[in-house]
Amino acid sequence: MKILITGGTGFLGRLLAERALARGDEVTLFDIAVPPDGLGALEGRVEIALGDIGDATAVVDLVKGCDAVIHLASMVSAGSEADFDAAMRVNIEGGRTVLDAARANGPATKVLFTSSLAVFGGSAMPEHVDGMTRPVPQNTYGMTKAVMELLVNDMSRKGFVDGRVARLPTVIVRPGKPNTAASSFASGVIREPLTGVESLYPVPLDMTLCVGGYRTVADGLMVLLDAPADAFGDDRVVNLPNITVNVQEMIDATKAVAARRGIELGPFTSAPDANVQKIVGAWPVSMDAGRALALGCPGDTGLEPIVESFVADYLS
């Protein structure tokens, strides 16, 4: 299979590229930039194309001849909240550009889009949402994702593309530096102490979060990419499996893994941030993932295996 991954040099793009290469796919990563420390083990095994997702000519050229596009390029939550116009340009106009390019390539072109639990929100939102809970996003990022969900659904219904949408929980543990996602601390609270750095967590210890381990999220995305079109029925949007944890449990799991592995941890420090609390506090604490599980997406069994995998994959 020939696959284009937009936003491909980012966290999930690299994980998906590894999985696609491992089964013999041909992969091109399209992104605005390559990280300063390079692409590690992907170097030389993928095509790299640099550019902006709004460059329709470049995107049409890159999509031509592909069997699938995994569309990840996006501004994330705090960044989108800070700059509405940029979020509209990158997340919605960029998304439309990708869908139009896939449509021009042919109706069998698969488009896998990553939405987010941030589509949910509002005072009437239940803590546990299911596939039929109405998205009422309380931030610009979530709004852009909700718009794209509808667009992918309708362009699939029309037979323009073969779209599929994964609603992701907060994915942990992101390696490297924090990003501008409001939920970035959910990785930082595990990653920073394990690398001897102070962890500044901006929310109360008992704040609950809806998270997924990066291995299961990446594996789940590949399952959705491969699923037959008719498995989605008339709704292409699927909540990925997730677990509900609070910050104290994340700290406890990090301490347990560190103790087992003899890792000396950096300190955990409370640093309240009202903006982060407002954005993250508006999200659901769990999403029903019955459809994803039925399609074969894996789920996490707890926090410690996620922390263990992070140590094995990124710190060894």
Ligand SMILES: NC(=O)c1ccc[n+]([C@@H]2O[C@H](COP(=O)([O-])OP(=O)(O)OC[C@H]3O[C@@H](n4cnc5c(N)ncnc54)[C@H](O)[C@@H]3O)[C@@H](O)[C@H]2O)c1
């Ligand atoms: N990681 C999570 O916790 C999470 C949760 C929910 C949804 N998502 C979604 O999954 C996708 C991938 O997430 P990620 O964690 O890998 O993010 P990331 O920030 O690591 O990767 C996104 C990539 O998009 C690129 N990009 C941004 N603007 C661009 C533009 N104008 N043109 C071309 N490329 C551009 C960035 O350079 C980056 O490499 C995103 O759409 C994100 O919204 C992620």
